[in-house]
Amino acid sequence: xxxxxxxxxxxxxxxxxxxxxxxxxxxxxxxxxxxxxxxxxxxxxxxxxxxxxxxxxxxxxxxxxxxxxxxxxxxxxxxxxxxxxxxxxxxxxxxxxxxxxxxxxxxxxxxxxxxxxxxxxxxxxxxxxxxxxxxxxxxxxxxxxxxxxxxxxxxxxxxxxxxxxxxxxxxxxxxxxxxxxxxxxxxxxxxxxxxxxxxxxxxxxxxxxxxxxxxxxxxxxxxxxxxxxxxxxxxxxxxxxxxxxxxxxxxxxxxxxxxxxxxxxxxxxxxxxxxxxxxxxxxxxxxxxxxxxxx
Amino acid sequence: xxxxxxxxxxxxxxxxxxxxxxxxxxxxxxxxxxxxxxxxxxxxxxxxxxxxxxxxxxxxxxxxxxxxxxxxxxxxxxxxxxxxxxxxxxxxxxxxxxxxxxxxxxxxxxxxxxxxxxxxxxxxxxxxxxxxxxxxxxxxxxxxxxxxxxxxxxxxxxxxxxxxxxxxxxxxxxxxxxxxxxxxxxxxxxxxxxxxxxxxxxxxxxxxxxxxxxxxxxxxxxxxxxxxxxxxxxxxxxxxxxxxxxxxx
Numbered sequence: 450x451x452x453x454x455x456x457x458x459x460x461x462x463x464x465x466x467x468x469x470x471x472x473x474x475x476x477x478x479x480x481x482x483x484x485x486x487x488x489x490x491x492x493x494x495x496x497x498x499x500x501x502x503x504x505x506x507x508x509x510x511x512x513x514x515x516x517x518x519x520x521x522x523x524x525x526x527x528x529x530x531x532x533x534x535x536x537x538x539x540x541x542x543x544x545x546x547x548x549x550x551x552x553x554x555x556x557x558x559x560x561x562x563x564x565x566x567x568x569x570x571x572x573x574x575x576x577x578x579x580x581x582x583x584x585x586x587x588x589x590x591x592x593x594x595x596x597x598x599x600x601x602x603x604x605x606x607x608x609x610x611x612x613x614x615x616x617x618x619x620x621x622x623x624x625x626x627x628x629x630x631x632x633x634x635x636x637x638x639x640x641x642x643x644x645x646x647x648x649x650x651x652x653x654x655x656x657x658x659x660x661x662x663x664x665x666x667x668x669x670x671x672x673x674x675x676x677x678x679x680x681x682x683x684x685x686x687x688x689x690x691x692x693x694x695x696x697x698x699x700x701x702x703x704x705x706x707x708x709x710x711x712x713x714x715x716x717x718x719x720x721x722x723x724x725x726x727x728x729x730x731x732x733x734x735x736x737x738x739x740x741x742x743x744x
Numbered sequence: 745x746x747x748x749x750x751x752x753x754x755x756x757x758x759x760x761x762x763x764x765x766x767x768x769x770x771x772x773x774x775x776x777x778x779x780x781x782x783x784x785x786x787x788x789x790x791x792x793x794x795x796x797x798x799x800x801x802x803x804x805x806x807x808x809x810x811x812x813x814x815x816x817x818x819x820x821x822x823x824x825x826x827x828x829x830x831x832x833x834x835x836x837x838x839x840x841x842x843x844x845x846x847x848x849x850x851x852x853x854x855x856x857x858x859x860x861x862x863x864x865x866x867x868x869x870x871x872x873x874x875x876x877x878x879x880x881x882x883x884x885x886x887x888x889x890x891x892x893x894x895x896x897x898x899x900x901x902x903x904x905x906x907x908x909x910x911x912x913x914x915x916x917x918x919x920x921x922x923x924x925x926x927x928x929x930x931x932x933x934x935x936x937x938x939x940x941x942x943x944x945x946x947x948x949x950x951x952x953x954x955x956x957x958x959x960x961x962x963x964x965x966x967x968x969x970x971x972x973x974x975x976x977x978x979x980x981x982x983x984x985x986x987x988x989x990x991x992x993x
Contacts, residue, residue, distance in 0.1 A: 503843055504816075508809045515806035645748075664802045667770050670763065692759025696766045697802060699773070704805040708840035709897075716772055723765065730758055738751050 462550055463558040470562025473535075474528050479566065482520050486574050489516055490581050502589050506615045507707060509585065513578040514624065514703040520574065521567055521632035522660065528566060529639035530652035532559050542744060553736045556640065560732055563636045571629050586616040623717040624706040630724030631700035635660070637731035638695065644738040663697035666690060695727055808838035812847075824856040828882060835886065842899050845890025853883025853907050880911045898935060901925035909942060916946035919953075936960070937972060944975040954979040961991060 493512050536542035545555060590609055597605045639656050646652040673687035699720055702712060798807040815830035831848035838844060860866075860875035887904040894900060905921035908914045922939035925931050940960055943953035957976045960967045973991070980990045 504812075504847070507841065507843055508813070511805045511809045515803050515809075519803070645751075661801055667766070670767065671770075674767065691763065692756045694759075696770070699766060699769055701802045701804075704838065705840055707805060708838060709842065710840055716769075719769060719772075723762075723769065726762075734751055734754060734758075737754060738747060741747060 457551060458554065463554050463561065466545070466550075466555060466558025467561040467565060470532065470559050471565050474562065474566050477528075479524060479528060480570070480573075482524070483570070483573055483577070486516055486520060487577055489513075490577060502612055503615045505585065505589075506582070509582065510621070510707045511704075513574075513581070514621075514628070514707065517571060517574050517578070517625065518628050518631070518701075518703065521571055521628055522635055524570060525563065525567055525632040525636040526639050526653060526656045526660070529560070529563050529636045530643055530646075530656065531649050532563070532640070533643045534646075534649045534652075537744065546744070552740050556732065556735050556739060560637060560640055560735075563640075564633055567629060567632050567636065571625060571632070575625050582616055586613065589616075618706060618709070620706045620712050620717075623712075623714070623721075624703045627700050627702050627717065627720055627724065630721055630728070631697065634695060634697075634700070634724055634727040634731070637728040637735070641731045641735040641738065644735050644742065659694060660697065662690060662694050664701075665698075666694045666696045667698050670696070700724065804837050805841075808834045808841065808844065811837065812844060815847075815851075819851055819855065822859060824851075824859060824879075827851050827856065831886070835890070839890075839893035842890065842894055842897050845886055845894070845900055846903050849883040849886040849890070849903055849907065851883075852879045852886060853911050857883075857911070880907070883907055883911070896928065898925035898928045898931040901928075902935065902938075905938070905942065915942045916949055919943040919946060919949070937967070937969070941971060941975055944979055950979055950983055954983055954985070 490509075490513060493509060533542070536545075542555075546552065589612055593608050593612060594605065597608055635656065638659065639652060642655050642659075643649075643652045646655070669687045670691035673684060673691050702717070702720065706712060798804070811830050811834040815827055815834060818826040818830055828848075828851075831844065831851065834844045835841075835848055857876040857879035860879055861872050863872055863875065866872045866875065884904070884907055887900055887907060890900045891904065901921045901924050905918040905925070908918035908921060919939045919942035922935050922942060926935035926939055937960060940953060940956035943949045943956060946953070954976070957972060957979065960972060961976060976991055979985075
């Protein structure tokens with residue numbers, strides 16, 4: 450291939466890196482966590498028989514969405530943290546970068562591999578969750594129909610309508626998309642950290658700290674912006690937290706969705722766009738940190 | 745080696761750019777009553793170290809559910825003090841879950857109060873009644889705090905109305921609660937009717953109750969339910985309404 454024929458940006462090269470990254474991650478048997486997720490749902494359902502249907506659906510949704518959020522966040526951090534160190538250790542990175550593959554393509558391909566894994570995981574968990582939710586809903590509808598035989602049809606319809614409303618809420622779907630975007634943000638940030646980290650463990654530990662601080666970033670931002678009379682040292686610290694860390698609390702919409710709060714679609718859209726911006730910007734920072742790095 | 749400072753500068757500049765956007769989004773969340781749990785010392789004391797850590801990491805709801813399940817088990821064992829403390833934790837962690845407030849109030853005002861009334865360890869009848877009244881007050885407190893956190897949901901107003909009606913024998917207050925529930929969007933149609941029924945039981949509110957019930961009656965056949973007709977008849981007699989203005993038998 451002549452130098453002029455070489456394109457500076459090729460989807461096919463990135464797709465190859467994405468495919469390899471995804472295959473490597475799958476070989477690490479990361480999908481075993483789906484088994485834990487399924488066991489959690491089944492274990493949860495055994496306890497549910499003791500609760501009323503509103504309680505049952507609330508707990509089922511909270512546990513399922515909470516578990517989805519934990520698993521995807523963990524997967525995003527742990528899977529991404531080992532990408533660069535593993536490639537360096539296996540010397541695969543030298544083979545790839547010795548070829549005419551720009552470093553940004555390498556990074557985009559790596560991140561896309563993790564995002565593909567996260568997307569498939571969340572689709573599998575959502576499918577499992579909706580199957581359990583609809584199965585329980587159907588069982589309860591049948592029980593209600595049997596238990597209310599003889600009542601006026603209007604009352605039976607009202608009971609079934611209330612039962613169905615407790616089970617499925619259309620906001621659940623954008624809520625799950627937001628969980629995915631939060632995990633994407635974490636993956637991108639982990640990739641950025643791993644470009645200058647000294648080891649895999651260092652990246653994971655730093656990301657765990659960022660995860661906790663990110664959930665308190667909004668509090669730090671408010672204290673900083675609202676002039677609480679703190680000293681300059683405290684103010685500088687708060688400003689640093691507010692500027693350097695992402696606000697992860699903004700992506701916790703599922704708590705309120707399960708509680709029954711009606712969330713406007715515009716708010717979902719804004720949160721979604723913010724998640725995508727975060728992911729892209731952290732990927733850009735990863736490139737800035739990685740492009741001149743001596744390997 | 746300018747890459748390090750460059751990355752830090754970019755990170756902070758990005759932070760400055762997104763600051764107003766995030767602040768605006770947080771304000772929008774607040775206006776929709778999201779994220780009401782205040783992460784303060786009060787919460788730390790109530791939920792313990794592990795719960796607080798989980799609340800910090802964005803799993804408030806999940807921790808609240810675990811606490812709720814513990815409360816449910818405590819209820820099955822009739823450990824009323826524990827039921828109270830656990831529901832206080834669950835409602836602090838997830839104040840937007842109407843069900844937690846409702847269940848907490850129900851356990852206190854209906855279950856714990858009845859258990860206190862039949863408590864064989866209390867020799868005195870007066871003490872048993874006093875204990876029951878304290879549980880009514882705890883139930884009422886849960887509902888009132890629940891309403892403060894969820895002013896847009898009619899369910900807790902309805903529960904408070906039931907508590908006033910069945911436990912505190914205050915029909916006028918029950919009527920006010922039903923009326924407030926009826927004024928909210930998505931409130932069931934019966935709230936307005938129940939407000940009028942309760943008013944008809946409240947001494948000194950007969951005229952007001954008559955006007956409300958008559959207005960409902962005049963809306964048409966679908967409102968003319970047995971209880972409405974019975975209370976309207978009763979008020980017509982009590983207020984001595986002229987025969988030509990009374991509803992047909």
